Amino acid sequence: MLDIQLLRKDAALVAERLAARGFAFDAARFDALEAERKTIQTRTQDAQSRRNTLSKQIGMLKGKGEDTAVVMAEVAGLGDELKQMEARLSALQAEISDFLMEVPNLPHESVAHGLDETANVEVNRWGTPRSFDFAVRDHVDIGERLGQLDFAAAVKITGSRFSVMKGGLARLHRALAQFMLDMHTGEHGYTEVYVPYLVNADSMRGTGQLPKFEEDLFHVPRYASQECTDVDKLYLIPTAEVPVTNLLRDEIVAVEALPLKFVAHTPCFRSEAGSYGRDTRGMIRQHQFDKVELVQMVRPEDSYAALEALTGHAETILQKLGLPYRKMALCSGDMGFSAAKTYDLEVWLPAQNTYREISSCSNFEAFQARRMQARFKVGQGKPELLHTLNGSGLAVGRTLVAILENFQNADGSVTVPEALHPWMGGMDRLIPA
RNA sequence: GGAGAGGUGGCAGAGUGGUCGAAUGUACCUGACUCGAAAUCAGGCGUAGGUGCAAGCCUACCGUGGGUUCGAAUCCCACCCUCUCCGCCA
Numbered sequence: 151m152l153d154i155q156l157l158r159k160d161a162a163l164v165a166e167r168l169a170a171r172g173f174a175f176d177a178a179r180f181d182a183l184e185a186e187r188k189t190i191q192t193r194t195q196d197a198q199s200r201r202n203t204l205s206k207q208i209g210m211l212k213g214k215g216e217d218t219a220v221v222m223a224e225v226a227g228l229g230d231e232l233k234q235m236e237a238r239l240s241a242l243q244a245e246i247s248d249f250l251m252e253v254p255n256l257p258h259e260s261v262a263h264g265l266d267e268t269a270n271v272e273v274n275r276w277g278t279p280r281s282f283d284f285a286v287r288d289h290v291d292i293g294e295r296l297g298q299l300d301f302a303a304a305v306k307i308t309g310s311r312f313s314v315m316k317g318g319l320a321r322l323h324r325a326l327a328q329f330m331l332d333m334h335t336g337e338h339g340y341t342e343v344y345v346p347y348l349v350n351a352d353s354m355r356g357t358g359q360l361p362k363f364e365e366d367l368f369h370v371p372r373y374a375s376q377e378c379t380d381v382d383k384l385y386l387i388p389t390a391e392v393p394v395t396n397l398l399r400d401e402i403v404a405v406e407a408l409p410l411k412f413v414a415h416t417p418c419f420r421s422e423a424g425s426y427g428r429d430t431r432g433m434i435r436q437h438q439f440d441k442v443e444l445v446q447m448v449r450p451e452d453s454y455a456a457l458e459a460l461t462g463h464a465e466t467i468l469q470k471l472g473l474p475y476r477k478m479a480l481c482s483g484d485m486g487f488s489a490a491k492t493y494d495l496e497v498w499l500p501a502q503n504t505y506r507e508i509s510s511c512s513n514f515e516a517f518q519a520r521r522m523q524a525r526f527k528v529g530q531g532k533p534e535l536l537h538t539l540n541g542s543g544l545a546v547g548r549t550l551v552a553i554l555e556n557f558q559n560a561d562g563s564v565t566v567p568e569a570l571h572p573w574m575g576g577m578d579r580l581i582p583a
Numbered sequence: 584g585g586a587g588a589g590g591u592g593g594c595a596g597a598g599u600g601g602u603c604g605a606a607u608g609u610a611c612c613u614g615a616c617u618c619g620a621a622a623u624c625a626g627g628c629g630u631a632g633g634u635g636c637a638a639g640c641c642u643a644c645c646g647u648g649g650g651u652u653c654g655a656a657u658c659c660c661a662c663c664c665u666c667u668c669c670g671c672c673a
Binding site for chain 2: 188191192194195196198199201202204205206207208209210212213218221222223224225226228229402523529530533
């Protein structure tokens with residue numbers, strides 16, 4: 151959510167900056183709503199004030215045993231009108247809040263202008279894509295030839311866009327998550343957290359998934375055999391960002407506690423509505439996948455340095471695994487709803503002969519913090535909104551795909567990167583059965 | 584699943600219709616005393632919004648949402664959460 155004070159002061163400027171990301175901000179509507187709100191609020195509060203004064207008088211008179219008829223008569227007329235004004239005011243405030251909740255974050259000044267991914271800027275590349283002296287297979291072929299990746303079984307059990315892994319591949323998947331967690335806790339100073347995979351609507355609003363992106367989410371009724379009204383829905387998390395960032399919702403922490411750095415390994419659930427034709431083959435786009443997520447809460451002045459550091463933490467994983475990648479600075483139109491600045495890390499996939507997103511690292515500035523009232527306090531000072539950041543470190547399923555494709559051998563086996571050996575129980579290759 | 588108790592300021596804890604945004608204790612901040620500290624004493628000490636150049640004034644908030652009333656922390660309804668006992672369970 152944007153700062154309403156900023157909108158009141160300069161809606162035109164905000165509209166201009168939002169246009170850079172392809173969002174049409176209706177400044178006229180905002181101004182009209184605000185003007186009416188202001189009038190109604192002032193009038194309502196005046197009426198409330200009068201009622202309170204008169205009611206106190208009644209209390210005093212009764213205390214002294216005097217007659218209250220005159221005052222009672224005066225206050226009697228106030229009731230209906232006041233009720234109407236209060237209703238109108240709260241309707242207006244809800245309208246303004248709904249309006250604001252659908253406005254995306256302002257892009258940081260360093261973000262390139264552009265409306266889609268073609269305007270993204272490559273920041274750097276790491277590693278050299280390997281050249282193969284045999285025909286490369288994609289991860290689906292490799293996994294199925296190993297006899298360790300089974301999409302047919304997943305379709306039978308659940309449906310499309312799920313997968314079943316077995317044996318060494320399942321272990322490799324687990325090893326990846328363990329390796330990432332151990333790196334981030336041991337080397338990068340993050341605190342591991344375990345969090346719920348089902349969250350309430352307030353949490354989804356806090357990080358910005360709601361109200362705009364309901365269709366991307368899976369949800370369940372809070373109780374079995376219950377009609378699903380909004381309040382009674384629990385949502386499956388689309389990323390650990392949601393439960394982890396919401397740890398700070400409605401909290402005020404001492405400035406000494408910052409920065410807070412959390413890492414969580416969770417499954418993620420996405421309905422992938424509207425992407426029916428894309429990445430239908432393989433594990434690239436699944437309804438359920440695992441991810442190790444990095445989350446930071448920092449002082450506002452530190453958040454851009456923290457974004458660089460956090461992105462670096464994700465890059466370290468790719469480097470240790472020996473996976474070639476490139477770092478992209480997203481343009482204004484390609485960033486997520488809540489982000490002020492985002493770097494995507496894209497890993498090299500030989501079978502697709504291209505780089506594919508494996509991590510997305512964003513600074514949300516105070517956008518999420520304002521929605522969820524996540525604040526810090528210096529000494530006895532006034533609470534201030536902190537800045538939130540997060541990034542994948544990394545998406546486990548896609549990392550697995552990258553390993554299968556980059557480290558495949560002519561005989562159908564796959565070499566396990568050395569960094570993962572401690573978690574592989576002596577297994578250094580996956581070999582077809 | 585059954586039975587009961589309860590949700591009040593950072594914490595503890597009063598308050599069952601009328602100057603209650605809320606006693607008291609404690610923590611915290613400022614000042615006095617002290618070489619310094621402790622102890623003691625005095626004052627301060629929630630969040631959000633509106634209005635004003637400002638001092639300030641006003642409004643809302645006692646788990647959440649409704650309702651009754653001139654007036655609700657207090658009464659009524661629904662929901663959420665916590666705790667205790669029994670049952671069940673990884």
